Amino acid sequence: MLSEEEIHKIAKLSYLSLTPEEVKKFQKELSGILSFFEEISEINTDGVIPTAQITGLTDMLRLDNPVQNISADALLKSSQHCIRDHQVCVPAIL
Amino acid sequence: MISSLLSDFRSKKKSAQDITEEHLARIAEKDPEIGAFLYINAENARKKAKERDSSGDFSAPLAGIPMTLKDIIAVEGLQNTAGSKILEGYISPYSSTVWKKLEEAGAILLGKVNTDEFTMGSSCENSAYKITKNPHDFSRVPGGSSGGSAASVASDMGIFSIGSDTGGSIRQPANFCGVVGIKPSYGRVSRSGCISYASSFDTIGPLAKTVEDTAIVLSVIAGHDPLDATTPDIPVPNYAQEISHNIKGKKIGLIKEFLQADGIRPEIKEETLKTAQELEKKGAILQEVSLSLTKYAVSTYYLLVKAEASTNMARYDGIRYGPSVSPKSLHDMYEHNRSLFGDEVKRAIMMGTYTLSAGYYDAYYLKAAKVRTLIKQEYEQIFETVDAIIAPVSPFPPFCIGEKIDDPLAMYLADIFTVPINLAGICGISVPTGFRNGLPTGVQVLGKAFHESQIFSIASVIENL
Numbered sequence: 432m433l434s435e436e437e438i439h440k441i442a443k444l445s446y447l448s449l450t451p452e453e454v455k456k457f458q459k460e461l462s463g464i465l466s467f468f469e470e471i472s473e474i475n476t477d478g479v480i481p482t483a484q485i486t487g488l489t490d491m492l493r494l495d496n497p498v499q500n501i502s503a504d505a506l507l508k509s510s511q512h513c514i515r516d517h518q519v520c521v522p523a524i525l
Numbered sequence: 526m527i528s529s530l531l532s533d534f535r536s537k538k539k540s541a542q543d544i545t546e547e548h549l550a551r552i553a554e555k556d557p558e559i560g561a562f563l564y565i566n567a568e569n570a571r572k573k574a575k576e577r578d579s580s581g582d583f584s585a586p587l588a589g590i591p592m593t594l595k596d597i598i599a600v601e602g603l604q605n606t607a608g609s610k611i612l613e614g615y616i617s618p619y620s621s622t623v624w625k626k627l628e629e630a631g632a633i634l635l636g637k638v639n640t641d642e643f644t645m646g647s648s649c650e651n652s653a654y655k656i657t658k659n660p661h662d663f664s665r666v667p668g669g670s671s672g673g674s675a676a677s678v679a680s681d682m683g684i685f686s687i688g689s690d691t692g693g694s695i696r697q698p699a700n701f702c703g704v705v706g707i708k709p710s711y712g713r714v715s716r717s718g719c720i721s722y723a724s725s726f727d728t729i730g731p732l733a734k735t736v737e738d739t740a741i742v743l744s745v746i747a748g749h750d751p752l753d754a755t756t757p758d759i760p761v762p763n764y765a766q767e768i769s770h771n772i773k774g775k776k777i778g779l780i781k782e783f784l785q786a787d788g789i790r791p792e793i794k795e796e797t798l799k800t801a802q803e804l805e806k807k808g809a810i811l812q813e814v815s816l817s818l819t820k821y822a823v824s825t826y827y828l829l830v831k832a833e834a835s836t837n838m839a840r841y842d843g844i845r846y847g848p849s850v851s852p853k854s855l856h857d858m859y860e861h862n863r864s865l866f867g868d869e870v871k872r873a874i875m876m877g878t879y880t881l882s883a884g885y886y887d888a889y890y891l892k893a894a895k896v897r898t899l900i901k902q903e904y905e906q907i908f909e910t911v912d913a914i915i916a917p918v919s920p921f922p923p924f925c926i927g928e929k930i931d932d933p934l935a936m937y938l939a940d941i942f943t944v945p946i947n948l949a950g951i952c953g954i955s956v957p958t959g960f961r962n963g964l965p966t967g968v969q970v971l972g973k974a975f976h977e978s979q980i981f982s983i984a985s986v987i988e989n990l
Binding site: 433438441442443444445446447448449453457460461463464465467468469470471472473474475480481482483484485486488489491493498501502505506508509510511512513520521522524 | 602614615616618619692701710711712725751752754755757818820823824825827828835844845846847848849850851852854855856858859860863864866871872874875876878879880882889890891892893894895896897898901907923931934937949950974
């Protein structure tokens with residue numbers, strides 16, 4: 432069972448702010464789900480190589496040439512922030 | 526359907542404008558109730574249809590064919606919400622490879638359709654925008670996450686649709702709505718410009734009314750793409766031409782563990798067995814096969830997928846995407862924006878963050894990645910003895926809206942017949958078999974990686990039974 436502190440810690444690492452109700456809800460749900468998933472510990476995986484790329488492709492190389500020309504205007508249009516002097520305004524962080 | 530439409534266009538029996546108008550009229554009539562569309566591209570569709578008719582050129586494989594795209598597939602200048610509030614108002618600055626290929630082939634985009642938020646879900650109920658209803662019973666879900674795609678095709682609001690399948694998101698809604706949907710082998714179709722859920726699982730594929738139509742569309746969208754390094758350079762056949770109705774001597778496996786799975790409804794098992802027996806009558810050889818790790822597939826899948834999702838979701842930091850706010854600090858800005866995520870996305874992020882964190886990584890993520898290797902090997906071994914597998918898609922028929930939303934684990938467990946295919950990277954096609962109590966029934970046919978032609982042929986025999 433995950434503790435409330437653990438849920439707070441995970442939420443902090445994930446940059447999610449949770450209400451006290453959400454903390455309780457996710458504590459219950461995630462504990463149930465993860466304890467069920469622990470069933471995979473029954474499987475012997477000694478010497479097994481983990482799979483992250485299923486087709487087995489490795490080292491897909493390409494020339495480092497710019498190929499996609501996305502216009503700055505299109506990129507600016509995709510932002511929700513205010514645009515000033517053809518630049519995105521972001522909040523001051525310092 | 527696509528080939529007969531094309532011949533009508535070519536012989537000038539029908540025009541692209543007629544077909545587009547027919548579809549737009551149906552969308553206006555039916556979609557207020559069904560709720561498949563997040564964006565209707567009416568003006569642009571009319572313009573493209575007119576251009577096509579004026580050119581008189583219907584030589585391209587999808588010339589003048591109206592269709593829909595799941596709202597995770599980028600089209601330059603249009604929204605791409607992924608069913609999430611965090612992408613509300615976002616306009617794609619470039620087009621996905623899939624859309625570029627479809628556009629080149631002459632397809633006409635009618636609109637962008639609903640999905641569970643970031644494709645995380647199997648009922649479309651996790652969309653932040655709307656509930657999509659099953660066209661066969663408005664009290665029931667269309668399945669998900671490509672529920673908008675399946676519902677639009679099933680109710681004639683598009684000749685075909687492009688969806689995505691990370692753990693069943695094409696096959697299960699196709700099954701629930703009574704249409705055909707193929708999850709191609711991992712890497713068969715470029716993911717460039719498609720919003721990610723879990724990058725080592727995500728696949729893009731078509732849903733349509735017939736097996737032949739999905740085959741025609743897959744030939745258009747498949748192939749190596751320099752913009753997606755996970756697409757192997759394997760030639761793309763003309764899948765529709767390769768469909769053979771002769772299945773004499775084909776060895777078709779039935780997975781023992783699927784048919785004995787907890788929670789499978791008797792009528793679902795019966796439908797699979799009945800379809801298999803029909804194939805036997807057509808000359809196929811049935812063979813029971815065992816995949817002993819089936820029981821662990823859901824756990825393995827969700828551990829890996831949520832880990833990958835948590836890293837993919839990290840890009841939604843409120844700077845590149847998300848509404849503008851006036852935060853007190855950078856931390857405040859992140860949290861403010863990320864509070865727009867729905868519950869399933871929050872669960873994914875937290876679960877993935879936990880299983881990837883120091884002290885838990887080996888027991889959860891790494892262990893699951895090793896089990897994935899074993900599951901892949903099991904499937905490879907099975908495909909040494911059989912040509913294809915026939916299996917159920919969902920353990921139960923389409924369920925009622927709201928019925929399962931409060932139990933995420935139960936929702937995950939319902940993916941038992943679809944997720945192993947994504948773990949193994951192989952291909953699978955969901956094909957309807959009829960109706961029972963007014964709701965669609967169907968099966969899926971599974972094949973070796975990059976052997977889509979094989980499953981198209983068997984699915985085509987099933988649709989003609």
